[in-house]
Amino acid sequence: MKEIENKIIEFVQARKWDQLEHPDSLIKSIVIEAGELLECIQWNNECDKNKISEELADVMIYCFQLAYSLNLDTIEIITNKLIKNTEKYPVKD
Structure with a gap:
């Protein structure tokens, strides 16, 4: 996952x-793009998978x-x- 994160950051930084x-x-921007996903x-x-x-x-x-902008580790969060979700929503037999 870190490799793709680094590619994203490099892409953004190269374009300033x-x-x-x-x-x-x-x-x-996340909300706007989520709206486009909903469309x-x-x-x-x-x-349409593509x-x-x-x-x-x-x-x-x-x-x-x-x-990245908030210095959050995506794997950690x-x-x-x-x-938390495992504790909140345990598997029921």
Whole structure:
């Protein structure tokens, strides 16, 4: 996962977009891209995997950028959330 995070950061920095990346802007961008993801099924439930994958990638890229801008370790925060969810939602037999 760190390899892809580094590629995202390199891409952004090479274009000097990192100076525009404040958490508030990134959060807004995540919501906007999530809306575009929702548009993929807005009028029907037929899934165009290519379009969905592009929009999902946009959401994920912005999420990685937000984590980077806040100096958050993505592996750590996801692992911690999975632990919390495991406790909150135990498997029922």
